[in-house]
Amino acid sequence: MSVADVVTSDARGATPAVTVDAVSKVFNAGTANQVDALVDVALDVDAGEFVSLIGPSGCGKSTLLRLIANLIEPSAGTIHVNGKTAARARLDQEYGMAFQQAGLFDWRTVTKNVELPLELKGWDKQRRAARSREMLELVKLDDFANHRPWQLSGGMQQRVAIARALAAHPPLLLMDEPFGALDEMTREHMQAELARICNETGTSVVFVTHSIPEAVYLSDRVVVMSPRPGRITDVIDVDLGRDRDDDTREEDGFYKKITEVREALRRGGHETTSGEPLGVDDR
Amino acid sequence: MNATVTVRARRVADAVWPPALFGAAFVAVWEGAVKVFDLKPYFLPPPSAIWREFVGNLSLIRDAAFVSGGNAFVGLLVGALFGIAVSFALMRFRLLNDMVTPLAIALNAVPIIVLVAVFNNMFSSTSEIPRRLMVTLVVYFVVLVNVAKGLRQVSPIHLELLRSYAAKPVEVIRKARIPNAVPYLFTALKIAAPLAVITAFVAEYFGGPQNGLGSRIVSNIAASRNAVAWAYVVGACLLGLTFYLISILLESITRRRFGGDDSRGSGPGGGTT
Numbered sequence: 217m218s219v220a221d222v223v224t225s226d227a228r229g230a231t232p233a234v235t236v237d238a239v240s241k242v243f244n245a246g247t248a249n250q251v252d253a254l255v256d257v258a259l260d261v262d263a264g265e266f267v268s269l270i271g272p273s274g275c276g277k278s279t280l281l282r283l284i285a286n287l288i289e290p291s292a293g294t295i296h297v298n299g300k301t302a303a304r305a306r307l308d309q310e311y312g313m314a315f316q317q318a319g320l321f322d323w324r325t326v327t328k329n330v331e332l333p334l335e336l337k338g339w340d341k342q343r344r345a346a347r348s349r350e351m352l353e354l355v356k357l358d359d360f361a362n363h364r365p366w367q368l369s370g371g372m373q374q375r376v377a378i379a380r381a382l383a384a385h386p387p388l389l390l391m392d393e394p395f396g397a398l399d400e401m402t403r404e405h406m407q408a409e410l411a412r413i414c415n416e417t418g419t420s421v422v423f424v425t426h427s428i429p430e431a432v433y434l435s436d437r438v439v440v441m442s443p444r445p446g447r448i449t450d451v452i453d454v455d456l457g458r459d460r461d462d463d464t465r466e467e468d469g470f471y472k473k474i475t476e477v478r479e480a481l482r483r484g485g486h487e488t489t490s491g492e493p494l495g496v497d498d499r
Numbered sequence: 500m501n502a503t504v505t506v507r508a509r510r511v512a513d514a515v516w517p518p519a520l521f522g523a524a525f526v527a528v529w530e531g532a533v534k535v536f537d538l539k540p541y542f543l544p545p546p547s548a549i550w551r552e553f554v555g556n557l558s559l560i561r562d563a564a565f566v567s568g569g570n571a572f573v574g575l576l577v578g579a580l581f582g583i584a585v586s587f588a589l590m591r592f593r594l595l596n597d598m599v600t601p602l603a604i605a606l607n608a609v610p611i612i613v614l615v616a617v618f619n620n621m622f623s624s625t626s627e628i629p630r631r632l633m634v635t636l637v638v639y640f641v642v643l644v645n646v647a648k649g650l651r652q653v654s655p656i657h658l659e660l661l662r663s664y665a666a667k668p669v670e671v672i673r674k675a676r677i678p679n680a681v682p683y684l685f686t687a688l689k690i691a692a693p694l695a696v697i698t699a700f701v702a703e704y705f706g707g708p709q710n711g712l713g714s715r716i717v718s719n720i721a722a723s724r725n726a727v728a729w730a731y732v733v734g735a736c737l738l739g740l741t742f743y744l745i746s747i748l749l750e751s752i753t754r755r756r757f758g759g760d761d762s763r764g765s766g767p768g769g770g771t772t
């Protein structure tokens with residue numbers, strides 16, 4: 217590791233990965249179908265930290281993620297990513313993004329899909345190919361580099377999407393239910409892979425999910441949200457250590473945290489609407 | 500490798516023999532019916548007579564096929580180019596799109612072929628331009644509607660991803676819109692190719708130079724040479740089939756390159772309505 221590397225990683229430690237300050241988002245303001253998607257939300261994500269957003273459907277998880285990504289603008293408040301404004305951070309490709317659907321480009325091979333963000337950064341061909349190979353090894357898909365996306369299973373496609381999101385080595389990863397469409401086995405496998413990759417690369421993550429165990433397994437902190445209006449009702453620290461594997465899922469501490477998050481969700485749900493289903497899995 | 504070739508050959512053979520058998524049976528019944536019921540040649544000539552005339556007039560039929568086929572081809576090419584160009588303009592200017600697209604879709608349901616009479620009036624009677632113009636127009640609308648749809652209907656996830664990569668508008672067009680529209684273009688061509696040949700034939704019924712398959716059919720019927728007219732009909736069928744096969748070939752190539760997703764490849768086919 218060179219001196220420059222040490223300095224940057226130190227600098228990373230100093231600036232939080234994400235700062236959300238007093239942010240509100242109103243859709244269709246002033247019309248009959250006005251929606252207060254988020255009201256006065258504050259959230260800090262430290263560098264290298266893994267934070268999950270969990271909450272019933274419609275509580276504004278995706279909205280918060282899209283605000284951080286600068287895909288939409290806040291109605292009030294400020295958002296910073298890595299010390300830059302959200303807009304600047306997007307232009308500098310400070311984050312990678314993955315959604316519930318892999319969203320691969322059918323007309324590109326797997327490698328070319330991973331290379332797309334690098335093409336747009338203006339990297340030359342050789343450098344792109346080298347990085348794409350590296351990323352595909354990371355998600356264990358190097359044998360499928362020249363396949364077309366539709367020739368892969370859903371779980372493999374999702375891994376390509378994650379490789380693509382990580383390709384530019386962004387310091388921050390934004391993920392919106394990336395494993396939502398996967399079966400339970402693949403899902404647990406992908407969670408372990410993601411935990412390993414983020415540990416290896418020191419990437420900070422904001423992760424939206426509907427699954428309590430998934431949130432607890434992956435996160436340093438679980439942020440519990442509640443709808444109408446969308447807001448943060450609880451933040452739960454998950455102190456299970458950084459190295460998590462399949463054994464983590466068996467630990468007593470793991471179950472305790474799951475219960476804690478579930479109760480926080482219940483509280484949040486009861487404050488607004490009683491008796492309505494929470495829309496969150498216990499899986 | 501060899502095994503897959505044999506398998507494919509077997510599949511093609513399996514697909515071909517039923518219609519081939521049916522066709523042969525149909526021709527046999529036709530021949531038999533003409534003999535048994537003693538149908539007069541001016542009513543229905545027997546296939547054997549049509550075949551004799553087809554072989555006897557082969558070079559004439561070929562020349563006529565080149566004229567009609569040339570008209571169809573030129574119209575197909577020019578119409579497709581114009582259609583592509585204008586669909587880019589529609590993508591760029593939303594208002595224009597809102598004005599033109601409904602019109603283009605409506606025009607697809609109108610028999611604009613009748614315009615050829617008007618075009619014939621505009622140019623000299625020896626000109627091929629009215630026919631080519633007609634084919635161009637028919638192809639143009641089919642290509643326009645489909646390609647414009649392909650350029651516009653890009654998956655929202657792709658657009659968000661590109662925005663997250665800070666892609667410039669030109670890059671969004673190059674990386675997402677154009678590749679997305681390619682299968683739509685080939686679907687449009689698959690619809691337009693047979694339409695172009697049909698239009699080229701029918702346009703000949705409205706006058707103009709007497710050198711294409713369509714006009715030869717008309718003139719031979721007028722001269723009571725029914726079997727010869729039928730021989731030209733056979734030529735017309737073969738030409739139409741050629742255009743159709745070429746367009747299918749093009750489509751299967753792009754499908755292999757651009758995705759095995761049938762829903763998208765054939766989806767825009769309904770786009771003309």
Ligand SMILES: Nc1ncnc2c1ncn2[C@@H]1O[C@H](COP(=O)(O)OP(=O)(O)OP(=O)(O)O)[C@@H](O)[C@H]1O
Nearest residue numbers: 243244251253272273274275276277278279280446
């Ligand atoms: N573009 C938009 N226009 C209008 N309303 C919107 C828009 N996007 C989101 N909303 C509204 O904002 C609220 C929050 O939506 P959001 O998608 O952030 O919820 P979510 O927590 O991600 O839900 P889910 O778990 O179902 O994905 C919802 O009431 C939704 O209807």
Ligand SMILES: [Mg+2]
Nearest residue numbers: 277278279392
């Ligand atoms: Mg959502």
